[in-house]
Amino acid sequence: MASRAVRGVAIVFVVALLCSGASAGNISIYWGQNGFEATLASTCASGNFEIVMLAFLSEFGNGRTPVLNLAGHCDPPSGTCKSLSADIESCQSSGVKVFLSLGGAWGSYSIASADDAQDVATYLWNNYLGGNSGSGPLGAAVLDGIDFDIEATTEHWDDLAKAVSALSTSSKKVYLSAAPQCPYPDNHLGVALQTGLFDYVWIQSYNNPPCHYANDDATNLVNSWTLWTTSVPTAQTGSFYLGLPAAPAAAPSGGYIEPDILISQVLPQIKGSSAYGGVMLWSKYYDEQTNYSSSIKDYVIRKPSLVEVPTLASA
Numbered sequence: 001m002a003s004r005a006v007r008g009v010a011i012v013f014v015v016a017l018l019c020s021g022a023s024a025g026n027i028s029i030y031w032g033q034n035g036f037e038a039t040l041a042s043t044c045a046s047g048n049f050e051i052v053m054l055a056f057l058s059e060f061g062n063g064r065t066p067v068l069n070l071a072g073h074c075d076p077p078s079g080t081c082k083s084l085s086a087d088i089e090s091c092q093s094s095g096v097k098v099f100l101s102l103g104g105a106w107g108s109y110s111i112a113s114a115d116d117a118q119d120v121a122t123y124l125w126n127n128y129l130g131g132n133s134g135s136g137p138l139g140a141a142v143l144d145g146i147d148f149d150i151e152a153t154t155e156h157w158d159d160l161a162k163a164v165s166a167l168s169t170s171s172k173k174v175y176l177s178a179a180p181q182c183p184y185p186d187n188h189l190g191v192a193l194q195t196g197l198f199d200y201v202w203i204q205s206y207n208n209p210p211c212h213y214a215n216d217d218a219t220n221l222v223n224s225w226t227l228w229t230t231s232v233p234t235a236q237t238g239s240f241y242l243g244l245p246a247a248p249a250a251a252p253s254g255g256y257i258e259p260d261i262l263i264s265q266v267l268p269q270i271k272g273s274s275a276y277g278g279v280m281l282w283s284k285y286y287d288e289q290t291n292y293s294s295s296i297k298d299y300v301i302r303k304p305s306l307v308e309v310p311t312l313a314s315a
């Protein structure tokens with residue numbers, strides 16, 4: 001009796017998952033560094049993404065005037081990025097969270113002290129998180145969180161994580177995410193990650209042969225995944241996302257995984273763990289070269305035991 005009832009519930013659950021279609025995939029993606037990619041609104045309207053990170057706030061800290069860089073999409077000094085407010089709000093109304101990503105590979109940024117971290121957090125609150133509505137580079141829209149794609153300097157990123165985390169109130173949660181590179185511990189974010197304050201950790205599993213997929217072999221990637229997910233405390237379960245290039249050209253030093261290989265060989269090895277949340281992609285521009293997110297979205301969900309993974313039809 002009991003087991004039949006349980007099985008009945010399980011079958012209903014599987015059908016519910018299969019029917020949820022477009023919204024099944026937990027994929028986060030970076031948007032903003034190529035003016036030729038789709039608009040933010042249409043990126044969210046694709047139904048492929050749970051979270052979109054706006055890349056990047058490329059200059060900040062230690063007295064710098066903060067600079068938002070969204071490549072060819074718009075020009076912050078002349079106010080043209082304020083039109084993104086409507087896009088951000090359309091994303092949010094369809095259930096997609098939008099974060100501001102700090103840093104990137106080419107920016108100029110550092111935090112000088114705990115006080116400086118507080119100043120940067122206050123700036124973020126006033127300009128991007130609703131503190132001083134309408135006056136920020138993106139206009140009146142209120143972002144959902146702050147992403148740390150920190151690839152320079154080592155000091156005080158823990159102070160910035162604490163200061164940003166402290167912005168959350170009972171009526172407004174400010175999410176924190178981080179994009180460490182896969183060699184463990186991360187040179188720049190290692191200390192900050194040990195605070196356990198991050199809701200999402202996208203492990204950049206590319207451009208780093210010791211921990212990315214290479215030569216048809218996922219061993220290094222899976223070992224790295226296990227080390228990360230058992231060593232870094234996070235603010236929730238399901239925090240860890242496998243960070244991948246969405247096209248070969250997105251990762252000049254390697255790590256691209258063909259979608260059918262990801263689905264059949266890599267995801268089954270990592271998505272059974274409660275630490276697993278999904279897949280992060282760099283970036284929307286490259287996703288449009290391959291349709292990577294569309295190919296994988298039905299397979300990235302957690303609890304693989306509930307859904308049979310069909311074999312992909314060969315092209």
Ligand SMILES: *[C@@H]1O[C@H](CO)[C@@H](O)[C@H](O)[C@H]1NC(C)=O
Nearest residue numbers: 023025026050238276277302
């Ligand atoms: C997947 O995304 C949905 C929203 O689209 C969210 O409710 C759910 O918690 C996410 N799952 C994980 C494991 O993060």
Ligand SMILES: *[C@@H]1O[C@H](CO)[C@@H](O)[C@H](O)[C@H]1NC(C)=O
Nearest residue numbers: 287288289290291292294295
């Ligand atoms: C991606 O999907 C779009 C829309 O369906 C299609 O026009 C395009 O040819 C696809 N690109 C690739 C590389 O498959």
